[in-house]
Amino acid sequence: MTIEQPQINDIYIREYERAKARLLDIFKNKDEQEMEEVYSEIKKFSEVVNWSSETIIKQIKNGFNQENPEIFVNIAFNALRELIDKKIEHPEVFEKIRRERIMQHQGNIKLSELMYYNVDLENGVTILHVANKGDLRLGEIIKSFRDGMKELAKQVKEDERIKEIQAASWIVASNPGLLEKAGFIIKGPIDEKMRAEYFSDEERLVSWANMSRKTLLEKYLNT
Numbered sequence: 335m336t337i338e339q340p341q342i343n344d345i346y347i348r349e350y351e352r353a354k355a356r357l358l359d360i361f362k363n364k365d366e367q368e369m370e371e372v373y374s375e376i377k378k379f380s381e382v383v384n385w386s387s388e389t390i391i392k393q394i395k396n397g398f399n400q401e402n403p404e405i406f407v408n409i410a411f412n413a414l415r416e417l418i419d420k421k422i423e424h425p426e427v428f429e430k431i432r433r434e435r436i437m438q439h440q441g442n443i444k445l446s447e448l449m450y451y452n453v454d455l456e457n458g459v460t461i462l463h464v465a466n467k468g469d470l471r472l473g474e475i476i477k478s479f480r481d482g483m484k485e486l487a488k489q490v491k492e493d494e495r496i497k498e499i500q501a502a503s504w505i506v507a508s509n510p511g512l513l514e515k516a517g518f519i520i521k522g523p524i525d526e527k528m529r530a531e532y533f534s535d536e537e538r539l540v541s542w543a544n545m546s547r548k549t550l551l552e553k554y555l556n557t
Contacts, residue, residue: 349422350411357410361403369398376417383420390414443489448475449482453496460496462486463532464503483516487554490547499545502528507541517553518543
């Protein structure tokens with residue numbers, strides 16, 4: 335018990351500091367769009383844990399009108415603290431919501447519970463992404479991956495402009511053998527531009543791999 339308690343406390347402290355830093359950054363930049371993202375997260379998470387989000391959002395909006403950034407952060411954090419605790423206690427719920435939000439981002443197309451993609455038609459490339467697995471078991475991950483590849487093959491078949499499939503994920507970095515068995519060629523770590531755009535919250539190494547259109551259709555179409 336004396337060993338575990340400090341570890342638990344560290345998790346809460348880290349999440350509190352991260353929330354305060356995000357709130358301070360939003361306030362200093364007067365970033366109303368990012369503030370709307372926060373409200374959206376609050377609403378979705380509150381629905382899952384059967385809380386009312388109205389009071390929390392109202393308190394934060396009132397705080398956003400303050401001139402002093404420290405006062406705003408204090409007001410907003412106090413309004414959010416219990417919700418942050420719930421997030422820490424139920425990470426699987428937050429991860430599911432996070433996956434859905436990423437997949438609903440403009441330009442992203444969902445393939446399965448874990449997989450989504452976007453298209454760079456100028457270069458004839460489909461960029462495949464694998465979201466955080468959350469509480470999914472290994473069998474569910476494998477099924478979601480294969481279902482996603484089958485669906486991707488169907489969609490790529492309909493668009494002759496797509497010549498290459500690229501995959502970027504922590505899975506590529508941690509399990510390159512699995513991707514090679516799936517037909518991909520491992521290329522290595524992603525560049526900083528892609529990390530900033532798609533993996534800003536990902537602390538693990540993220541690598542990318544590619545596959546030709548021909549390989550995708552031969553391996554996954556009608557299988």
